Amino acid sequence: MISSEKKIGDSKIISTELVLPHHTNQLGNLLGGQLMHWIDICAALASGKHSQRVCVTASVDRIDFHQAIKLGNAVTLYASVNRVFKTSMEVGVKVFAQSFKEGIKVHSNTAYLTFVAVDEAGNPVKTIQAIPETEEEKRRYDEALKRREHRLQTRSKKD
Numbered sequence: 001m002i003s004s005e006k007k008i009g010d011s012k013i014i015s016t017e018l019v020l021p022h023h024t025n026q027l028g029n030l031l032g033g034q035l036m037h038w039i040d041i042c043a044a045l046a047s048g049k050h051s052q053r054v055c056v057t058a059s060v061d062r063i064d065f066h067q068a069i070k071l072g073n074a075v076t077l078y079a080s081v082n083r084v085f086k087t088s089m090e091v092g093v094k095v096f097a098q099s100f101k102e103g104i105k106v107h108s109n110t111a112y113l114t115f116v117a118v119d120e121a122g123n124p125v126k127t128i129q130a131i132p133e134t135e136e137e138k139r140r141y142d143e144a145l146k147r148r149e150h151r152l153q154t155r156s157k158k159d
C-alpha cells in the first residue's frame with residue numbers, strides 16, 4: 001500500500017561501518033571515496049524507504065573533510081529525507097566517527113544528496129510527500145528549499 005504522504009521519522013536510516021585496512025590510505029586514514037560510497041548507500045536506503053521506489057542519485061552537494069577518520073574507528077551514518085519536491089527529494093546524511101578505545105565520538109561530515117524516484121524504465125515519477133514533525137525536521141525542511149534553488153541554478157547541464 002502506497003500512501004500520498006509519510007512522516008520523515010519513518011524513513012530514517014542509521015548505518016554503522018568499521019574502518020578496516022582496505023578502506024584506508026597510506027596514513028591509515030579512511031579514504032574519501034569510501035566514505036562517499038557509504039554516504040551514497042545510506043542516503044539511497046532512506047530515499048528508497050521513503051518513496052518505496054528505486055531511487056537514483058541525481059546530485060551530491062559539496063562534502064568537506066574536516067578531520068581524518070582513523071583505521072579501527074566506527075563510522076555511523078544517519079540519513080533522513082529532508083524534503084520531497086515532485087519526483088526528487090533531498091536526503092541529509094550526518095556522519096560521526098567514534099573510537100571506542102579512546103571513548104571519543106566526533107561529527108566528521110554532513111552531506112546533502114538529491115535522489116529521484118524512478119519507474120522500471122528509469123523515468124522520474126511523482127513521489128510521496130514527507131511530513132516534518134520535530135523542530136529539527138521542520139528546520140531542515142525549510143532549509144532544503146533554499147539549497148534546492150541554489151543547486152538547480154548552479155547545476156551542470158546535459159550536453
Ligand SMILES: CC(C)(COP(=O)(O)OP(=O)(O)OC[C@H]1O[C@@H](n2cnc3c(N)ncnc32)[C@H](O)[C@@H]1OP(=O)(O)O)[C@@H](O)C(=O)NCCC(=O)NCCS
Nearest residue numbers: 055056057058059085086087088089114116122124151155
Ligand atoms: C536524475 C535523472 C533521473 C533526472 O532525469 P531527467 O530526465 O533529467 O528529469 P527532470 O529534468 O524531469 O528532473 C527530474 C527531477 O530531478 C531533479 N534534478 C535533475 N537533475 C538534478 C540535479 N543535477 N540536481 C538536483 N536535482 C536534479 C529535477 O529538479 C526534478 O525534480 P522535481 O521533479 O522534484 O522537480 C536522470 O538524469 C538520470 O537517470 N541520471 C542518472 C542517474 C544515475 O545513474 N545515478 C547514479 C547511480 S544511482
